[in-house]
Amino acid sequence: MSFQPVLLWSDVLLWLLVFAVIGLGAYSGRARHLRRSWKRLGKSNVATAAATLLCAFLLVGLLDSLHYRQRLPDAPGQSEAVYAVEALSALDGLLSHLREHNERTYSAPLAARAFVMETEETTAGVTRVYPRLHYGGAHLEDESGKAIDVARRALTGVGLALLCTALVAGVVFRRKPQSDFAWRGVLSALLVLFLVACTLSQLAGDYHVFGTDKVGQDVLYQTLKSIRTALVIGLVTTLVMLPLAVALGIVAGYFRGWADDVIQYLYTVLNSIPGVLLIAASVLMMQVVIDTHPQWFSTSAERADLRLIALCVILGVTSWTGLARLLRGETLKLRELDYIQAARAFGVSSVRVITRHILPNLMHIVIISLVMDFSALVLAEAVLSYIGIGVDPSMHSFGSMINNARMELSREPAVWWSLAAAFSFMLVLVLAANLFADAMRDAFDPRHEG
Amino acid sequence: MFAYILRRLVYAIPILVGVNLLTFALFFMVNTPDDMARMQLGVKRVTAEAIEKWKAERGYDRPLFWNGAAAGAGKATETIFFQKSARMFLGDFGRAEDGRDIAREISARMGPSLAIAVPTFLLGLGVAVTLALMLAFFRATALDFWGVALCVLLMSISGLFYIIGGQFVFAKVWQLVPISGFGEGLDTWRFLVLPITIGVVGGIGASTRWYRTLFLEEVNKDYVRTARAKGLPETVIFFRHILKNAMIPILTGVVVVIPSLFMGSLLTESFFGIPGLGSYTIDAIQSQDFAVVRSMVFIGSALYIIGLMLTDISYTLVDPRIRLSS
Numbered sequence: 041m042s043f044q045p046v047l048l049w050s051d052v053l054l055w056l057l058v059f060a061v062i063g064l065g066a067y068s069g070r071a072r073h074l075r076r077s078w079k080r081l082g083k084s085n086v087a088t089a090a091a092t093l094l095c096a097f098l099l100v101g102l103l104d105s106l107h108y109r110q111r112l113p114d115a116p117g118q119s120e121a122v123y124a125v126e127a128l129s130a131l132d133g134l135l136s137h138l139r140e141h142n143e144r145t146y147s148a149p150l151a152a153r154a155f156v157m158e159t160e161e162t163t164a165g166v167t168r169v170y171p172r173l174h175y176g177g178a179h180l181e182d183e184s185g186k187a188i189d190v191a192r193r194a195l196t197g198v199g200l201a202l203l204c205t206a207l208v209a210g211v212v213f214r215r216k217p218q219s220d221f222a223w224r225g226v227l228s229a230l231l232v233l234f235l236v237a238c239t240l241s242q243l244a245g246d247y248h249v250f251g252t253d254k255v256g257q258d259v260l261y262q263t264l265k266s267i268r269t270a271l272v273i274g275l276v277t278t279l280v281m282l283p284l285a286v287a288l289g290i291v292a293g294y295f296r297g298w299a300d301d302v303i304q305y306l307y308t309v310l311n312s313i314p315g316v317l318l319i320a321a322s323v324l325m326m327q328v329v330i331d332t333h334p335q336w337f338s339t340s341a342e343r344a345d346l347r348l349i350a351l352c353v354i355l356g357v358t359s360w361t362g363l364a365r366l367l368r369g370e371t372l373k374l375r376e377l378d379y380i381q382a383a384r385a386f387g388v389s390s391v392r393v394i395t396r397h398i399l400p401n402l403m404h405i406v407i408i409s410l411v412m413d414f415s416a417l418v419l420a421e422a423v424l425s426y427i428g429i430g431v432d433p434s435m436h437s438f439g440s441m442i443n444n445a446r447m448e449l450s451r452e453p454a455v456w457w458s459l460a461a462a463f464s465f466m467l468v469l470v471l472a473a474n475l476f477a478d479a480m481r482d483a484f485d486p487r488h489e490g
Numbered sequence: 491m492f493a494y495i496l497r498r499l500v501y502a503i504p505i506l507v508g509v510n511l512l513t514f515a516l517f518f519m520v521n522t523p524d525d526m527a528r529m530q531l532g533v534k535r536v537t538a539e540a541i542e543k544w545k546a547e548r549g550y551d552r553p554l555f556w557n558g559a560a561a562g563a564g565k566a567t568e569t570i571f572f573q574k575s576a577r578m579f580l581g582d583f584g585r586a587e588d589g590r591d592i593a594r595e596i597s598a599r600m601g602p603s604l605a606i607a608v609p610t611f612l613l614g615l616g617v618a619v620t621l622a623l624m625l626a627f628f629r630a631t632a633l634d635f636w637g638v639a640l641c642v643l644l645m646s647i648s649g650l651f652y653i654i655g656g657q658f659v660f661a662k663v664w665q666l667v668p669i670s671g672f673g674e675g676l677d678t679w680r681f682l683v684l685p686i687t688i689g690v691v692g693g694i695g696a697s698t699r700w701y702r703t704l705f706l707e708e709v710n711k712d713y714v715r716t717a718r719a720k721g722l723p724e725t726v727i728f729f730r731h732i733l734k735n736a737m738i739p740i741l742t743g744v745v746v747v748i749p750s751l752f753m754g755s756l757l758t759e760s761f762f763g764i765p766g767l768g769s770y771t772i773d774a775i776q777s778q779d780f781a782v783v784r785s786m787v788f789i790g791s792a793l794y795i796i797g798l799m800l801t802d803i804s805y806t807l808v809d810p811r812i813r814l815s816s
Contacts, residue, residue: 305505308508309505309512311794312790314787317783317786324778419648427776442648450662454662471643
């Protein structure tokens with residue numbers, strides 16, 4: 041084998057979550073009261089467009105969650121295979137030219153020459169010039185042809201994108217879909233995605249489309265790698281939060297009495313501590329634990345990965361209170377309804393009443409709040425990483441990109457591309473999530489009916 | 491009223507005790523003072539004596555809960571829990587890593603924090619309520635649709651972008667205001683304009699959209715239909731009836747945060763170099779000054795509990811149907 045698969049904890053969790061979501065979707069597709077809501081969701085063009093965009097982000101994130109270690113070339117007299125220490129992901133493999141084409145330092149988007157002057161010795165003496173980049177535009181004999189080359193590649197990209205979209209549209213409409221599923225939303229989102237992806241892939245081979253950062257790394261590569269971190273934070277956190285919120289919320293609302301008192305006390309205490317401070321305190325503590333136990337981690341990637349998961353756990357433990365309070369209130373109302381009173385009078389056990397009658401009627405609240413929390417968590421990651429209590433500094437994330445690049449705006453002329461790339465990718469991700477959440481709420485919340 | 495406030499104060503005590511125990515557990519039991527000493531001293535100088543000295547200087551060399559070696563009441567008081575956690579109830583927060591008294595530092599930094607937070611809060615509330623009322627007034631028109639779309643867009647932009655972008659455009663490129671800093675006296679306003687504007691703009695998307703839904707919920711109620719049937723003009727209905735009734739849910743969300751204004755805004759203050767409590771907290775987090783973080787957690791929760799109490803009281807002021815005594 042030329043590679044050895046590596047399982048990082050966050051990979052396992054992310055894949056598990058994806059399967060869980062698919063399973064949940066399949067379950068709720070069969071449950072009649074939820075199927076109607078899904079259908080309503082499918083009729084909205086905004087919802088399907090946002091979902092398509094989110095799927096694209098998810099695809100990048102999942103590709104980045106298949107890690108392996110490359111096999112090193114055999115040394116003479118070596119019997120066993122030796123693998124590289126560094127764990128790469130499938131995305132790294134696909135983008136190997138972006139990962140390896142490092143310049144010396146900053147370069148502007150699509151530039152052929154470096155951003156800072158360097159001393160060059162020629163026969164005429166020592167001169168200060170902007171040197172040519174090692175990779176960016178290196179294929180050009182004559183730099184004056186750059187504009188034409190870029191335009192040609194961009195046009196090819198646009199052409200390809202139109203072709204791809206037309207193909208998909210052809211397949212969809214050939215089969216003449218009977219349902220009123222909002223294909224227009226999917227197709228317009230796909231058009232945008234293909235336009236961006238094709239243009240980028242045409243240009244990225246020989247240029248740094250978003251420029252390079254201080255150590256010469258391609259910004260496009262960093263941005264794509266950051267997507268996984270954002271997804272892990274947004275999704276794995278819910279894995280921690282959901283069981284806590286659902287279990288405690290329902291128990292408090294259903295059994296009332298002392299259980300209710302204890303749980304209410306617990307979430308009032310957690311709620312009353314300012315969120316950022318509670319997270320900061322927990323992260324500081326986690327950092328101390330990690331720093332005092334270096335023997336737990338064999339590689340730095342493993343340490344960064346566990347730190348990411350610990351951050352998710354902390355965010356989950358500190359953010360279940362809102363959902364738990366909602367579920368408690370709703371359970372209080374539900375348990376007084378006639379059919380549940382009847383079930384109890386027949387002697388149906390509490391566990392069965394909760395799982396058969398209460399939980400299904402709370403599903404819409406759970407689904408809505410999960411989608412709503414996602415965008416908040418993605419935004420929170422950036423802020424936490426800026427404060428220095430976010431992900432490991434060695435891990436690519438929107439927050440650390442912003443944090444590393446914010447001082448560069450004060451340079452003359454300003455280095456703006458890292459910030460612009462991080463902010464715009466984050467904006468698209470969060471905007472898609474917000475729009476999808478809105479559509480979900482309209483479709484699933486019975487109060488929004490009509 | 492007085493009895494009610496008193497009762498709420500008594501309820502607040504167990505919650506504060508809970509916060510105190512939780513932070514104590516986080517800061518002293520998950521990792522010991524030895525770990526903290528090692529963090530603060532750095533890797534190079536860590537010897538057993540250095541750690542003992544560090545702990546003794548800060549009073550961390552006592553047992554956690556029970557000091558069997560001390561005499562009399564000292565068995566309970568000569569402990570880390572009593573000295574470091576319980577004394578916060580008396581307003582004694584101890585000293586920061588640089589040796590300064592935390593309580594004094596907090597009272598000195600409250601002013602700048604309030605100078606930013608209060609105008610941001612008032613302006614933000616005013617602008618958001620006005621815009622939301624406008625969107626609700628023109629509901630189901632193109633203005634409403636694009637207004638909500640704009641709100642969602644504004645909500646989706648990271649708060650960091652507003653600050654970094656605003657600072658770059660207004661302070662660096664156009665040089666209208668100083669980039670960061672804080673002045674004394676009348677000149678202060680030049681430093682305040684930008685952070686306040688950014689704070690208002692940054693919060694506008696989410697709150698306008700939220701208030702709009704609150705207004706729209708009122709629009710469909712029976713009393714509004716009655717008012718229309720009576721022939722009242724739409725403007726009177728909005729300002730006399732809907733605005734007043736929607737103020738109740740708006741108040742719940744708003745009053746809770748008023749005491750927390752003292753804490754300042756973490757990001758704004760640290761970006762603009764304002765010597766308030768927000769930047770104090772950020773500095774403490776970044777330099778891992780556990781004593782300061784612990785104090786801020788305690789103060790923050792106390793302020794939040796006061797906020798909850800104020801919310802309940804404000805209910806009775808705006809909604810005569812609610813009686814506190816019941």
